[in-house]
Amino acid sequence: MNQRGFFRPPQAWVGDVIPWQEDGTFHLFYLHESRQVPKVGMPWHRVVSDDLVDFRAMGIALASGGPDSPDFNVYTGSIVVDDDGVHHVFYTGQNPDRRGADGLPLQLVLHATSRDGMDTWERHPEHSFGATPGYETADWRDPYVFRDADAGVWRMLVTARHVEGPARRRGVIAQCVSHDLRTWEPVEPFWDPRRYLAHECPEVFEWNGWWYLVWSEFSDSFTTRYRISRDLHGPWRVPENDTIDGRAYYAAKSAARGDRRFFFGWISTREGDTDDGAWQWAGTLAVLEAEQNTDGTLRFRPPRELAATFDDRIAALTSGAVLSAPDGYADLILPEDAPRSFRVDARFDIAPNTTECGLLLRATADGDQAYALRLEPKRGRLVFDRWPRLTTGGEQxxxxxxxxxxxxxxxxxxxxPGEHRLEVIVDGDLCVATVDDAVSLSTRLYDRTAGHVGAFVGEGTVIVTDLVVSAPGAADEARPRVPVPLATTA
Incomplete structure (x- = not known):
């Protein structure tokens, strides 16, 4: 993996990202997962980028407090800057040897400040606090702090759980308010749908007259969701498609630059680096850009800056090939082997009543074995598939x-029916597909490491009006790397 547009530290993985944008530079703090046994304590690391294509690792940002500290594990939080230009970080502290009233590892909200542009942080243990009455002590994490100018207060959203109620439906986004970023007063919950196990990594922001509430949940699904409203205090409306990506993309939080907003999550690894391995916590940093629809809902795709780096066309089909199989299957396999990192930009004119069509990745020359990104018009979905699938024994x-x-x-x-665009970016074992610049699906490609690109149709007709396969070109490799400032001032 060349890490263009993605990031993973050597011998480690990216957990939840805490994004902060300042003076045009994205400062991406993240939970640095080493997967060492025994555990060594979770620190925050930082990477910076000004173009979301190249990332510069800055090393440890907030170290583990040590084995005897309440923040042996430094978990997710948020960053704000006050009127004096001082940066404040609020984060989760957890130590498996410290137990709460429920007998589970205690979670606390902790506070640190920086006066040198986020290069160093001073901890303030006297400002730490745990779950307020009515909430479980082992679930009090992911503080998200923002300024409510209308009310003249700072608000903190906290992932929490009620102490009573059905175990799978106790999740709540608790809320505290402050005037000085030091003392916090509990107030009514910010959002209490009694819907999920927990609402991890919450954030809220305003964008062009719309308010957005974003969180990640792992009870009904393992995914990041969002809600929209015209008011900070709701009511919150459920979009028709309320997820940012699929199962493999998690804990996405956002930061804006100008009128553009980017979401930073991680694409999960699979155990054993195999297609059938169980999903694991943490993976590779990946970025999706959000755009607004007129009704306030969002569409998602990788930043255009990343697509622009694939400027070496290695294969193309632009003659309008017709694939027709009214009661069968047909495909077209390009003769060129795709490189390990490549981009496919395909356009399909789908005839009425077509059951399926899409792209084959890393396919054999006859197309029989491949990964498949399948558009299913009758079911209204994009799915990821592969053949051969898991074999559990020797029988048919x-x-x-x-x-x-x-x-x-x-x-x-x-x-x-009509034309639809399917764009795919593959980088090593990473794959991000996007339909119509609006719907993204991220995953891993482990078992098949090479092969061809193809198009297919099943039970219907499709015209492949355009299909271009591109690789990162020499022009991109030679482009000047703009120095990224190590620190900025407010």
Whole structure:
């Protein structure tokens, strides 16, 4: 993996990202997961970028407090800057040896400040506090602080759980307010739908007259969701498609630059680096850009700056190839082997009543074995699939052919007859697909490391009006790297 547009530290993985944008530079703090056993304590690290293509690692930002500290593990939080230009970080502290009233590892909100542009942080243990009455002591994390100018207060949203109620529905976004960023007073919950186990990594922001509430949940699904409202205090409306990506993309939080807003999450790894391995916590930093629809809902795709780096066209089909199989299957496989990192930009004119069509990645020359990104107009979705699928034994029926796609790797998308665009960026074992510049699906590609690109149709007709495969070109490799400032001032 060349890390263009993505980031993973050597011998470690990216957990939850805490993004902060200042003076045009993105400062991306993240939970640095080493997967060492025994555990060594979770620190925050920082990377910076001004173009979201190249990232510069800055090392440890907020170290583990040590084995006897309440913040042995430095978990997710947020950053703000006050009127004096002082940066404040609020974060979760957890030590598995410190137990709360419920007998589980205690979680606390902790505070630190920086007066040198976020290069160093001074901890303020006297400002620490745990769950307020009515909430479980082991779930009090991910503080998100923002300024409510209308009310003249700072607000803190906290991932919490009620002490009573059905165990799977106690999740709540608790709320505290402050006038000085030092003492906090509990107030009514910010959002209390009694809907999920927990609402991790919450954030709220205003954008062009709309308010957005974003959080990640892991009870009904493992994904990042959002709600919209015309008012900070709701009511919050559920968009028709309320997820940012699929199962593999988690804990996404955002930062704006100008009128552009970017979401920073991680693409999960799989155990054993295999397609059938269980999803793991943490992975590779990946960026999605959000754009607004007129009704306030959002569409998502990778930043255009990343797509622009794939400027070496290595294969193309622009003659308008027709794939027709009214009651069968047809495909077209490009003769060139795709490199390890590549981009596909395809446009399909889908005929009415077509069951499926899409792209094959890392396919054999006959197209029989491949990863597949399948558009299903009748079901209104994009799914990720592969063949061969998992084999559980030597008999004919011991192949999971009854699993119609990779579980949890599906995205709802409207696919009426007509032209639709499917863009795919592959970098090593990473894959990010986008339909119509609006719906994204991220995943991993482990088992198949090479092969061809192709297009296919099943039970219908599609015209492949354009299909271009590009690699990172020499022009991108030679482009000057703009120095990124190590620190900025407010």
């Amino acid at each position: 029926w011991q192949i999971s052919g009854d699993v119609p796609f990779a579980v949890e790797l599906e995205r709802p998308v409207a696919l009426p």
